[in-house]
Structures are given as C-alpha cells and as structure tokens.
Amino acid sequence: DVKVTQSSRYLVKRTGEKVFLECVQDMDHENMFWYRQDPGLGLRLIYFSYDVKMKEKGDIPEGYSVSREKKERFSLILESASTNQTSMYLCASTTDRTNTEAFFGQGTRLTVV
Amino acid sequence: GQQVMQIPQYQHVQEGEDFTTYCNSSTTLSNIQWYKQRPGGHPVFLIQLVKSGEVKKQKRLTFQFGEAKKNSSLHITATQTTDVGTYFCAGPEDRGSQGNLIFGKGTKLSVKP
Known part of the structure; x- marks a missing residue:
C-alpha cells in the first residue's frame, strides 16, 4: 500500500513561532x-515539488516555504506562524508527470494561538 | 486562471434518495478524477475518467465525463449513511507544469437515516 505519512495529526503553536510540517512517502x-x-474553500495548493530540490509556488505560497532534500520527504515551513494559518494541512504525492491518482496523508490540524 | 467548479456545495438527503454532484472545468481536461473525504479523514481516490463521454460505475456510484471533456458528474443511487463525506473532482493543470491537480471546492453530502 502506498503510504503518505505526516509527522503530526494535531499541532498547537504560538504566533511568531517557526513551524515545520513533515511529510514522507514510501512509494x-x-x-x-x-x-x-x-x-x-476546498483544497488550496501552497507549494509542490516534482523533483528533489525543485519547488513551485501554488496558489497561496505567502507565509510558507518548502524543502525537499530527499525524494521521499517534503517539508512545509511556516516562517513565522500567524493565527490566519490555523488550518488543516494535507500532503499528497503522485507518481509522475502524467497525472495519476494523488495519495494523501492523514492531515495535520494546526492551531496557531 | 484555470478553474474547476463544483456544485452544489452542500447536499442533505434522506437515506435512500439519490445524489448528484456536478463538476465543470474552464478548460478541456485530459482526464478527471474523483475523490471522497470522510469526516475527519483525508481525500481518497475513487476513479479517473479519460475518454470523452466515458461512463464508469462502482456499485451505486456512476461517474460520467462529458463529451467536450469539460464537465463531469458523480451520481449515487439510493444513498446510505456510509456515503457521508465530501466529494471532490480534480483535473490536471494545463499550464505545462508537472503533475499538479486543480481541485473543485467539493460537495459535502450528509445523509439522514
């Protein structure tokens, strides 16, 4: 089974903190x-990556950055968390550029207080 | 920019009634995918349609892809409480980038027993 794993299911952080959300896929x-x-508002794309060290901005990249040092791991970074970044964050992966199905992680519900 | 619109946003039905959600793209799609997200869960791939006019069935679920490959529908016959969740359609982004999907905002289905 394809597995996409997000490091935390629930997270509570303070305003101004730097927050790391980790995602690992094993396929x-x-x-x-x-x-x-x-x-x-549905699913809004923040960033995506199609290769190691490659990244592209999605629809709402402001306030976020990403890192992909290894193929299996994609990290989302909130440089200085704000209350309007309280949300559910979902990581997903697909096999290649020809649009096969997306596999999602279980999600991280982030609350910024 | 490219958009995928989905209606209705919410649908409340009595168990046993039928349900349909509609998806409309601003551009012609090479394929369309459908996902289901159970309450508290993450989106899970249901099906992909590729051919113009294609119809696929999964038990009580019927998926259609329009002749112009710009619209699609998901119909559930005789809904059950297990059908509760949010249904998303998604199509590949056409800006030439790699493997990105554009999601509709989803239709949230509730089923009253």
Missing part, C-alpha cells in the same frame, strides 16, 4: 504537494 513518487483545507 518513490516524483511529485509531492502541500495543500491547506478550510471550510468552504
């Missing part, structure tokens, strides 16, 4: 994605 997928999900 040698080339593409990895970070989304945030908010009620009524």
Whole structure:
C-alpha cells in the first residue's frame, strides 16, 4: 500500500513561532504537494515539488516555504506562524508527470494561538 | 486562471434518495478524477475518467465525463449513511507544469437515516 505519512495529526503553536510540517512517502513518487483545507474553500495548493530540490509556488505560497532534500520527504515551513494559518494541512504525492491518482496523508490540524 | 467548479456545495438527503454532484472545468481536461473525504479523514481516490463521454460505475456510484471533456458528474443511487463525506473532482493543470491537480471546492453530502 502506498503510504503518505505526516509527522503530526494535531499541532498547537504560538504566533511568531517557526513551524515545520513533515511529510514522507514510501512509494518513490516524483511529485509531492502541500495543500491547506478550510471550510468552504476546498483544497488550496501552497507549494509542490516534482523533483528533489525543485519547488513551485501554488496558489497561496505567502507565509510558507518548502524543502525537499530527499525524494521521499517534503517539508512545509511556516516562517513565522500567524493565527490566519490555523488550518488543516494535507500532503499528497503522485507518481509522475502524467497525472495519476494523488495519495494523501492523514492531515495535520494546526492551531496557531 | 484555470478553474474547476463544483456544485452544489452542500447536499442533505434522506437515506435512500439519490445524489448528484456536478463538476465543470474552464478548460478541456485530459482526464478527471474523483475523490471522497470522510469526516475527519483525508481525500481518497475513487476513479479517473479519460475518454470523452466515458461512463464508469462502482456499485451505486456512476461517474460520467462529458463529451467536450469539460464537465463531469458523480451520481449515487439510493444513498446510505456510509456515503457521508465530501466529494471532490480534480483535473490536471494545463499550464505545462508537472503533475499538479486543480481541485473543485467539493460537495459535502450528509445523509439522514
């Protein structure tokens, strides 16, 4: 079974903290994605990566950065957490550039207080 | 920019009633995918449609891809409480980048027993 694992299910951080969300996939997928999900807004793409050390901005990259040093790991970084970044964060991966199905992690519910 | 729109946003049905969600893309899609997210869960791939006019069935679920490959629908016959969740459609981004999917905002289905 393909597995996409996010490091935390729930996280509470203080405003201004630097926050790291980790995602690991075990199927040698080339593409990895970070989304945030908010009620009524669906899944919004923050960043994605199609190769090690490669990254592309999604629709809402402001306030976020990413790191992909190894193929299996894609990290989302909140440089200085703010309350408006309280959300559900979902990591996903796909096999290659030809749009096969996306596999999602279980999600991290981040609360910034 | 490219958009995938989905209606309705919410649907409340009595158990046993039918349910349909519609997906409309601003551009022609090479394929369309459907995902289901159970309450508290993460999106899980249901199916991919590739051919113009394609119809696929999974038990009580019927998926259609329009002739112009710009719209799609998911129909559930005789809903059950296990059908509760949010249904997303997604199509590949057409800007030439790698493997990114554009998701609709989803239709949240609730089923009253």
